[in-house]
Amino acid sequence: MASDIEVNLIGYLKADPALGALVASRVYSEFAPQPATAPTALQTAAPLYPRVVVQVVSSPQEYHLGGPIGMVHARVQVSCLGRGPNGKADAVAVALAVKNSQGGNPTGPKLDGYHGTMGDMNVQKAALTDRRRSVEGPTHADELPVRRIDLDFEITYYE
Amino acid sequence: MAAPNLPVISYLGTLQVDTTGSGAWADIGQVQKFKPPQMKVGDSQNTYLQQSAPWRTYQPGWGEPGEATFTIMMRQSDYNTLFGYFTNRTSKNFRIRYNDGSTPSSGSVLTFGSAAYINELGDDEVSRDSELPIMTSGKIKVSGLPTYAPAT
Numbered sequence: 001m002a003s004d005i006e007v008n009l010i011g012y013l014k015a016d017p018a019l020g021a022l023v024a025s026r027v028y029s030e031f032a033p034q035p036a037t038a039p040t041a042l043q044t045a046a047p048l049y050p051r052v053v054v055q056v057v058s059s060p061q062e063y064h065l066g067g068p069i070g071m072v073h074a075r076v077q078v079s080c081l082g083r084g085p086n087g088k089a090d091a092v093a094v095a096l097a098v099k100n101s102q103g104g105n106p107t108g109p110k111l112d113g114y115h116g117t118m119g120d121m122n123v124q125k126a127a128l129t130d131r132r133r134s135v136e137g138p139t140h141a142d143e144l145p146v147r148r149i150d151l152d153f154e155i156t157y158y159e
Numbered sequence: 160m161a162a163p164n165l166p167v168i169s170y171l172g173t174l175q176v177d178t179t180g181s182g183a184w185a186d187i188g189q190v191q192k193f194k195p196p197q198m199k200v201g202d203s204q205n206t207y208l209q210q211s212a213p214w215r216t217y218q219p220g221w222g223e224p225g226e227a228t229f230t231i232m233m234r235q236s237d238y239n240t241l242f243g244y245f246t247n248r249t250s251k252n253f254r255i256r257y258n259d260g261s262t263p264s265s266g267s268v269l270t271f272g273s274a275a276y277i278n279e280l281g282d283d284e285v286s287r288d289s290e291l292p293i294m295t296s297g298k299i300k301v302s303g304l305p306t307y308a309p310a311t
Contacts, residue, residue: 062166069166115171115263124258125170156168 003159005074006030006056008119012111013052013078015104019097022090026051032081049083049146050090052098057152070158071124078151087147091133095149099128111153124156167259172266174229176244177252184254187229188237191294195255195269196225196301224272224301227253232292233282241280241297250274253299260310267310272303 006029013019013027024047026032032051059074078098082090102108109115114126130152137145174193175184201220210216231237244251253271260266280297 071166071168115258124168156170158165 003119003121003157005059005072005076005121005155005157006054008121009076009078009155010054012103012118013054013098013101016097016101017104019052019094019101022094022097023050023052028053030055049081049087050094051081052094053079053081055079072157072159074155074157075129076153076155078153080149080151081146083146084144087145091147091149095131095151098151114155118157122158124158126153126155128152129154165259167257169258171258171263173256174227175254175256177254180252187231187241189232189234191230191232193227193229193255196227196271196299196305198225198301198305199223222304224303224305226278226301227255227271227275227299228296229299230283230294230296233295238295241277241295245277245280245297248276250276250302253301257310265311268308270306270308271299271301272305274302275299276302 010027010029014025019027026048028051030053032048032053055077057075057077059072061073062069062071080091080094080098082088082092082094099110099112101111103111103118111126112128114123116123128151132150132152134148134150135145136148169192173186174190175186177183178185200222202217203220204215205218206215231241243249252273253275255269255271256264257266257268276299278298278300281295283294283296285293
């Protein structure tokens, strides 16, 4: 089984309709793709925000004396970003949608407290353990501030 | 879904009580942690004076089913249920269900005999300096032979 927590979590988030209504398919691994056009043009181009960026921070695993048992405790940062006049409200809404996401299963458990199958992984527990807010101010006059909420999840799974 | 026959973490493990005595198992609410009973079998010495080897010998003695301990976050309804069992000295069937089955409700079960009872109950410290929920802890005295049913 070639389990990858980042791939599976992104698939889970993209399958959630409530989150999709906010960010469409803008759920990225590690960093968002760079825009192909100049910053000024971005303001009116296809929306790049709000968006979600998923990054695995660490993933220690469990051993017994005979070797690894396959259980991994991953710490995953899910960054929820919004830009412009509604950036803060967008980031807050996206963060809430991530926390409550159900991976497309309306009767399934929410991500915060999740237990079950996620992609090809067997998740023992996913828990929201920390959240931080920050703002990235504009560097140039024609840029808009980006509001950011980082959610830290601890996810225990079998790979 | 838990991986069959693999070690699991404590998450979604439950401490349950048979509320009616006829198999109506209900989770004890707000449980933060519990410790299953540490069961023990006594040691019965059967050394005799004429034996040739100068080493004491033993055989298994009486079984002691032990006590389970638990800690819950105090919420009035959950506390009231346990308080009722305690003050009335009610014998109940208690059990632990681990989250190691194909679903959280099909995990392995350790049932505490047939007539366990709560023999200790009380709040932990209520302090001006604490910002944590008030905790209540207690002990369940297990009576008789515990039974274990592996997960399905």
